[in-house]
Amino acid sequence: MGFVSLQNISKTFGNKFNALDNVSLEVDKGEFFVLLGPSGSGKTTLIRCIAGLETVDDGRISIGDRVITDFPAGERNVAMVFQNYALYPFLTVYDNLAFPLKARGRLKRTLWAESLANGTSPTTGFGYSLGLNPIKRSEVKRHIRERIDRVAEMLQITDILERKPGQISGGQRQRVALGRALIREANVYLMDEPLSNLDAKLRSSTRVELKNLQKKLGITVIYVTHDQIEAMTMGDRIGVINKGHLIQIGKPLDVYNMPDNLFVASFLGDPPINQVDGKVSEKDKSKITFGGFDLKLPGKPDLSGVSGKTLKLAIRPEDVELGDHGASARVLFVRSIGRTHYISVVLQETEEMITKVTTEETGVTEGTDVLVMPNLSHLDVFEKDSEELVWSAKRNH
Ligand SMILES: Nc1ncnc2c1ncn2[C@@H]1O[C@H](COP(=O)(O)OP(=O)(O)OP(=O)(O)O)[C@@H](O)[C@H]1O
Numbered sequence: 054m055g056f057v058s059l060q061n062i063s064k065t066f067g068n069k070f071n072a073l074d075n076v077s078l079e080v081d082k083g084e085f086f087v088l089l090g091p092s093g094s095g096k097t098t099l100i101r102c103i104a105g106l107e108t109v110d111d112g113r114i115s116i117g118d119r120v121i122t123d124f125p126a127g128e129r130n131v132a133m134v135f136q137n138y139a140l141y142p143f144l145t146v147y148d149n150l151a152f153p154l155k156a157r158g159r160l161k162r163t164l165w166a167e168s169l170a171n172g173t174s175p176t177t178g179f180g181y182s183l184g185l186n187p188i189k190r191s192e193v194k195r196h197i198r199e200r201i202d203r204v205a206e207m208l209q210i211t212d213i214l215e216r217k218p219g220q221i222s223g224g225q226r227q228r229v230a231l232g233r234a235l236i237r238e239a240n241v242y243l244m245d246e247p248l249s250n251l252d253a254k255l256r257s258s259t260r261v262e263l264k265n266l267q268k269k270l271g272i273t274v275i276y277v278t279h280d281q282i283e284a285m286t287m288g289d290r291i292g293v294i295n296k297g298h299l300i301q302i303g304k305p306l307d308v309y310n311m312p313d314n315l316f317v318a319s320f321l322g323d324p325p326i327n328q329v330d331g332k333v334s335e336k337d338k339s340k341i342t343f344g345g346f347d348l349k350l351p352g353k354p355d356l357s358g359v360s361g362k363t364l365k366l367a368i369r370p371e372d373v374e375l376g377d378h379g380a381s382a383r384v385l386f387v388r389s390i391g392r393t394h395y396i397s398v399v400l401q402e403t404e405e406m407i408t409k410v411t412t413e414e415t416g417v418t419e420g421t422d423v424l425v426m427p428n429l430s431h432l433d434v435f436e437k438d439s440e441e442l443v444w445s446a447k448r449n450h
C-alpha cells in the first residue's frame with residue numbers, strides 16, 4: 054500500500070453528478086505525483102477530499118498507517134496550496150510565510166521533538182510545562198528566519214519579504230502562497246495549479262526549483278495541473294483524470310508512449326497527436342484503410358472484431374513519415390521555429406489534416422504532393438466511439 058492511499062473514492066455534488074467516480078490511487082512516500090486533467094475533471098475535488106475539506110460519499114483514505122477518511126482537516130497534517138489562494142493582506146510577506154509555523158506552536162513542537170531525539174534537553178512550551186528549560190524565543194525566531202530564507206530564495210521572493218500582498222504582483226503572490234505551504238512540516242503537500250499565474254519563463258524556472266526542493270527534502274507531493282508539459286517534466290508518475298475517472302496512471306513517458314485510450318493519447322503531446330479516421334479493410338481484415346490507402350499492420354492482426362466500426366489512427370507528429378508510399382496528401386504549409394519544422398499536409402481523399410514535426414531538413418515545400426505513412430513501430434489504433442485501444446504497435450509486438 055502506498056504512503057497516501059485512496060481506495061474507491063466517490064463524491065457526488067447535489068446527488069446527481071459524479072465529481073469523482075470510484076477513484077483509487079497509491080502515492081509513495083517522497084513521490085512527486087501529478088494529477089493531470091482538463092477543467093472540471095475533478096482534480097481540485099480529489100485533493101480537497103485528501104485534505105479533509107470535502108467529505109467523501111464512499112471509499113477510504115489513509116496517510117501512512119492512519120485511516121483518515123473521517124478525520125477533520127486540522128488533524129490530517131497536510132499542507133495545501135489552493136487554486137484560489139488568499140494571503141493575509143495586513144501581514145507582510147515574511148509574516149505570511151511565518152504564520153503557519155507560529156500557528157499552534159508547530160515549530161516549537163518540532164524543535165522540542167528534535168531536541169528529545171538528539172538527547173539534548175527538551176525546551177519548548179511543552180518542556181516548560183514539564184519543568185524543563187524552555188527553548189529560547191530567540192532560537193525559535195532564528196529557526197523561522199532560516200526556513201523562510203531558504204524557501205524565499207528558492208521562490209525568488211527574498212527582496213519582497215517586507216512588503217504586503219497588496220504591494221506585489223499576482224505571480225509573486227502565487228509564489229508566497231506556495232512558500233506558505235512548503236514552509237510547514239507536513240506528511241503530504243497538496244498543490245492545486247500553484248504556478249498558473251507565473252509568466253512562461255518564471256514558470257519554467259520555478260518548476261525546476263520546486264522539483265529540486267521536493268527531491269532534496271524528500272517530501273510527498275500531489276500536484277494538480279491541466280498543463281501536460283508540467284506533468285511530463287515534474288511528475289515521477291502522473292495520473293490522467295477525466296470526468297471524475299482516473300483513467301491511467303504511470304511514468305510520464307510510459308503514459309505518453311502507451312496511452313490506454315484515445316482521451317489520454319490526445320491530452321498528452323504538443324502539437325497534439327494526429328487522429329485520422331480508419332476502417333478495417335473489406336478485403337483483408339489485418340489491414341486498415343485510411344485516406345484511401347490500405348495500411349498493412351505488422352504481425353497481421355485479426356481486426357474482424359471491429360470490422361465496420363470507425364477507428365482512429367493516433368499518430369504523434371514526430372511519427373509522421375513522408376516518403377514513397379502511403380496515403381496521398383498535399384502540403385498545406387511548412388513553418389520553422391528555430392530548428393524545428395512543422396509540416397501540415399491534408400489527405401486528398403478525406404481532407405483530414407496531419408501535422409508532422411521534425412528537426413531534419415525534409416526539402417518539402419508548400420503546395421506539393423506527398424505520400425503519408427505513420428511510423429508503424431509507434432502507431433496506436435483506437436475505436437472512435439468507445440475511445441478504447443484496438444491495436445498498438447508497442448503492446449502487440
Ligand atoms: N461545491 C460544489 N458544488 C457543486 N458542484 C461542484 C462543487 N465543486 C465542484 N463541483 C463540480 O465538480 C466537478 C469537478 O470540479 P473540480 O473543481 O474538481 O474540477 P477541476 O478538475 O479542479 O477543474 P479546474 O481545472 O477548472 O480547476 C465540476 O463539474 C464542478 O462544477
Ligand SMILES: [Mg+2]
Nearest residue numbers: 096097098136
Ligand atoms: Mg481545480
